[in-house]
Amino acid sequence: MAKAKVTFSDVNVTVNVPVGTRIIEISEAVGSYIAYNCREGDCGVCLFEVIKGKENMSAISKEEKAVLLARYQEIMDGWRATKDIDALQAKMQRENFIGKNCRLACQTQVFGDVVVAPL
Amino acid sequence: MxxxxxxxxxxxxxxxxxxxxxxxxxxxxxxxxxxxxxxxxxxxxxxxxxxxxxxxxxxxxxxxxxxxxxxxxxxxxxxxxxxxxxxxxxxxxxxxxxxxxxxxxxxxxxxxxxxxxxxxxxxxxxxxxxxxxxxxxxxxxxxxxxxxxxxxxxxxxxxxxxxxxxxxxxxxxxxxxxxxxxxxxxxxxxxxxxxxxxxxxxxxxxxxxxxxxxxxxxxxxxxxxxxxxxxxxxxxxxxxxxxxGQGLQSEVNADEKTLLIFYISAYGSTTQMARMIRDGAEQVAGVRASLYDMEGGDSDLFVDLVEDADGILIGSPTINGDAVKPAWDLVSSFAKINVKGKLAGAFGSFGWSGEAVRMLEDRMRGLKMRLPLDGVRIKLIPSLDELEQCRKYGQEAGEHLMGVNAPRVIDMATLLASRKELIN
Known part of the structure; x- marks a missing residue:
């Protein structure tokens, strides 16, 4: 079976997985700090950052996109502590936050090598 | 009126x-x-x-x-x-x-x-x-x-x-x-x-x-x-x-991180483990580790420390298939503060079942703490080899805290099999 490498940069662990594996299946076992609540794509808690290999992940569904949008405001609030909210907001708009660098770990499947980190 | x-x-x-x-x-x-x-x-x-x-x-x-x-x-x-x-x-x-x-x-x-x-x-x-x-x-x-x-x-x-x-x-x-x-x-x-x-x-x-x-x-x-x-x-x-704001000013330097090790022990085995874990953690540059016996304080006192700490390890023996009350009281008190993202772990000695460690780990994972390591469980009195295991656990916890842990590559099947073994 074809393999892919998933690297969790926060714990510095790389897992060799069969293609099609979801991030949720392995992130807790390696102790990565990607947190979960509902585990089925509703709550948006398991948001993570794609550092490398977004092209090697399953396409983003309409439902996942909606949840990411709902989380957007909350994330912004969390990052308010950075004190430079305007710069952050501009950066996120520039970089097309949704579907590009951030995904839900319970939804995203891996089809090639990726590097991920908790947000 | x-x-x-x-x-x-x-x-x-x-x-x-x-x-x-x-x-x-x-x-x-x-x-x-x-x-x-x-x-x-x-x-x-x-x-x-x-x-x-x-x-x-x-x-x-x-x-x-x-x-x-x-x-x-x-x-x-x-x-x-x-x-x-x-x-x-x-x-x-x-x-x-x-x-x-x-x-x-x-x-x-x-x-x-x-x-x-x-x-x-x-x-x-x-x-x-x-x-x-x-x-x-x-x-x-x-x-x-x-x-x-x-x-x-x-x-x-x-x-x-x-x-x-x-x-x-x-x-x-x-x-x-x-x-x-x-x-x-x-x-x-x-x-x-x-x-x-x-x-x-x-x-x-x-x-x-x-x-x-x-x-x-x-x-x-x-x-x-x-x-x-x-x-x-x-x-x-x-x-x-x-x-x-802060209470008393912290004596920890900006480039250091704090690891609090709470433990409680019936016959001294979990205490021995806690000390070795502390020694292991202290080997990592920048880690400030401290030991607290939960028998000598209560969660109201400890929760203030936890709020400011970077990492928390809890040692509990297993009694009647469960962690002991002071350990649960401490974890319950975390609801009063924000522990999200703090490094956490558990360890403990046990007589014949030993569920406490995994139960504490699951609870802390549920509080969205970060648990990169599987805690050490030791049957009865720790041997020299087992104490070395504790030292290594402390060292690895310290390395994770400082972000200097060595890279590791593992197959998914091996990873999941080892988790299953831990849970059973």
Whole structure:
């Protein structure tokens, strides 16, 4: 079976997985700090950052996109502590936050090598 | 008491409700003398604004007071500083009676309002810091103060009179019909208790909110629970500043990280483990590890330490298939603070089953702490090899804390098999 490498940069662990594996299946076992609540794509808690290999992940569904949008405001609030909210907001708009660098770990499947980190 | 409104100023009236018999609030809070749900009416030359409402059961008091200060068709604006049902219970009925009134909520309340009213097409305006509404000769200005204590919370400031409608911030559960802080009985304990249980988990957000609030001239703070603070209002802001700040200055350097190792032991085995783990962690440059025997203190004391710490390990023996009560008490106390993202782990000696470690780990994982390592479990007395295992565990925990752990590559099947083994 074809393999892919998933690297969790926060714990510095790389897992060799069969293609099609979801991030949720392995992130807790390696102790990565990607947190979960509902585990089925509703709550948006398991948001993570794609550092490398977004092209090697399953396409983003309409439902996942909606949840990411709902989380957007909350994330912004969390990052308010950075004190430079305007710069952050501009950066996120520039970089097309949704579907590009951030995904839900319970939804995203891996089809090639990726590097991920908790947000 | 007659259900008449109470004047805060020439244009502002309290139209809230008294709930003197409430004893247990939101399940988690106690109150020896009830609470109030404070709502306010602001009259401008162009209409009336209602700021917050009350719990559904107390709606009669609210409407009776509201009717004494304004006709429903005069209400131009309804402002919701917080959508929790104790402040929005009377909202659906108010919207029926004053259908022309426009709803103003914070940006983070937009999904919540739909779920609250079970109505997808509800009309509202979402506002953030700096947005204003004019009532003619009176202006209401918004402050975005999220997570105090829900994502949606905000404050509203009446510019011409320097009155801050603060929502739950600066509130407390204390019912006294004399209403004002210079008239009511001694409510200081209630103010402190409310901060400790409601606001403390959101300390970073309190600090952000204070940065918005402190520059404002304040004559009166009008919260949604408890006394209206018109005498020395800024002293209550200062108290929040103190409570959200550090206590004694920390002696830990900026480039160091702290690891707190809590343990409790029946026959000394878990104590031995804790000491070795500490020694292992201390081998990593930058780690400041400390040991605390839970038998010599309680969670109220320890929780202050945990709040400031970077990592927490808990050692518990297994007794009757469970971790021991002091360990659970400590973990329960984490709900009072923010532990999200802190490094955590568990370890312990056991006689014949040894479930405590995994149970503690699962609970801390559930609190969204970061558990990169599987904790050490040792049957009965630790051997030299097992103590070396503890030292290594401490060292690896320290390395994770400092972000210097060595890279590792593992196959998924091996990884999941090892997890299964750990759980069984």
């Amino acid at each position: 007659t259900k008449s409104p109470v004047w805060l100023s020439e244009r502002v009236q309290w139209i809230g409700a008294l709930d003197p018999d409430m004893r247990s609030f939101d399940i988690i809070l106690k109150t020896p003398n009830g609470t109030t749900y404070n709502a306010y009416a602001v009259r401008g030359s162009d209409g009336v604004a209602v700021v917050d409402t009350v719990k559904a059961e107390c709606a009669d008091q609210f409407f009776e007071r509201l009717e004494a200060v304004a006709r429903y068709d005069e209400i131009k604006v309804i402002i919701l500083n917080h959508l929790e049902p104790d402040h929005t219970g009377a909202l659906p009925e108010l919207m029926r009676r004053a259908p022309q009134a426009k709803l103003y909520i914070s940006q983070s309340a937009q999904l919540m309002i739909k779920a609250l009213l079970n109505q997808q097409d509800v009309e509202f305006t979402s506002v953030g810091t700096g947005d204003t509404i004019s009532l003619g000769d009176r202006t209401l200005k918004f402050l975005h103060t999220p997570y105090l204590h829900w994502p949606d919370t905000q404050c509203t400031y009446l510019e011409e009179e320097c009155i801050l409608f603060s929502g739950d911030v600066f509130g407390c559960h204390f019912c006294d019909e004399r209403l004002f802080n210079d008239k009511v009985g001694d409510f200081r304990f209630a103010f402190e208790y409310y901060y400790a249980h409601i606001m403390r988990p959101f300390r970073e957000h309190v600090i952000n909110a204070l940065q918005l609030i402190e520059p404002l001239p304040i004559n009166i703070i009008a919260p949604t629970h408890g006394p209206i603070l018109r005498d020395k209002p800024t002293s209550y802001i200062q108290r929040y500043r103190d409570l959200s």
